[in-house]
Amino acid sequence: ATPTAIMVGTGLGAKRGVLFKNASALEASARIDTVVMDKTGTLTKGEPAVTDVIVDGIDDVDLLALVSAVERESEHPLARAIVSHATSAGAPVLTATGFRNVPGRGATATVDGRRVLVGNRRLMADEGVELGNLAARRDELAASGRTAVVVAVDGRAAGVVALADAARDTSSAAVAAMRGSGIQVVMLTGDNEATARRIADQLGIDTVIAEVLPGDKAARVAELQASGRRVAMVGDGVNDAPALARADIGIAIGAGTDVAIETADIVLMRSDPLDVPVALRIGKGTLRKMR
Numbered sequence: 290a291t292p293t294a295i296m297v298g299t300g301l302g303a304k305r306g307v308l309f310k311n312a313s314a315l316e317a318s319a320r321i322d323t324v325v326m327d328k329t330g331t332l333t334k335g336e337p338a339v340t341d342v343i344v345d346g347i348d349d350v351d352l353l354a355l356v357s358a359v360e361r362e363s364e365h366p367l368a369r370a371i372v373s374h375a376t377s378a379g380a381p382v383l384t385a386t387g388f389r390n391v392p393g394r395g396a397t398a399t400v401d402g403r404r405v406l407v408g409n410r411r412l413m414a415d416e417g418v419e420l421g422n423l424a425a426r427r428d429e430l431a432a433s434g435r436t437a438v439v440v441a442v443d444g445r446a447a448g449v450v451a452l453a454d455a456a457r458d459t460s461s462a463a464v465a466a467m468r469g470s471g472i473q474v475v476m477l478t479g480d481n482e483a484t485a486r487r488i489a490d491q492l493g494i495d496t497v498i499a500e501v502l503p504g505d506k507a508a509r510v511a512e513l514q515a516s517g518r519r520v521a522m523v524g525d526g527v528n529d530a531p532a533l534a535r536a537d538i539g540i541a542i543g544a545g546t547d548v549a550i551e552t553a554d555i556v557l558m559r560s561d562p563l564d565v566p567v568a569l570r571i572g573k574g575t576l577r578k579m580r
């Protein structure tokens with residue numbers, strides 16, 4: 290593109306808080322045919338809240354005391370939501386020892402002499418925990434779009450804590466705008482398949498890549514590229530940074546982590562998903578002016 294076209298495009302973007310870090314970001318935006326969007330914190334607000342606590346053979350406040358002791362040691366957004374729910378429910382504060390984070394799966398620690406595991410089905414399977422009576426409730430909660438976290442105490446499934454994270458107000462409009470201009474929209478998430486699928490349906494997204502481990506997001510982007518797609522990746526988290534770097538264009542949500550913002554080619558200062566199609570349109574406009 291000509292220097293003038295680039296200046297105009299950059300200026301148009303800046304007015305809306307769409308920051309193009311360099312001229313090649315502007316030019317590459319014009320050629321994107323696939324937009325991969327992280328779920329948590331990108332399509333959703335990234336502020337999960339506990340909606341249900343299901344218990345089996347334990348009092349729910351006791352369960353919350355054990356879980357929150359583990360989660361107090363974790364930085365995960367789900368962990369913070371569980372701790373705050375436990376506090377409002379009046380659960381006593383217990384001390385956890387030997388805390389261990391299991392990326393993409395959950396966390397574990399010893400609380401009051403009991404070994405507490407908190408996380409997804411994969412974590413339970415790895416540790417040989419059977420869901421038993423709780424399996425059906427877990428599946429229902431996941432199918433309703435909630436993130437269902439299983440809690441095991443001394444190797445026995447004792448409860449499920451379900452969390453919901455509301456979609457951003459403009460997520461479905463952003464998806465519709467992109468699909469309307471012939472762009473394929475893909476949801477990429479570490480969350481489980483049923484939860485992701487339900488939220489994707491609500492937003493009009495038909496392609497879902499779920500249960501992706503934090504270190505594998507970039508590889509999934511690379512696979513799409515290998516199949517001939519020109520990919521923009523939109524994300525907010527530390528987990529997303531390698532995928533943002535790998536994509537033809539990395540787009541960071543302004544409210545996201547510093548690492549995502551530093552890695553991205555474009556930053557959406559208003560954290561509005563609708564600014565994704567806006568950025569791509571500005572790119573196209575810039576390219577047109579160059580012809």
Ligand code: ADP
Binds near residue numbers: 328365437
């Ligand atoms: P996302 O891409 O949705 O942020 P992560 O890779 O961080 O996902 O985590 C994937 C899944 O692992 C979560 O949906 C959750 O089920 C489980 N998980 C990870 N960390 C925790 C934790 N501290 N407490 C409970 N569950 C967790």
Ligand code: MG
Binds near residue numbers: 327328330331525526
């Ligand atoms: Mg995220």
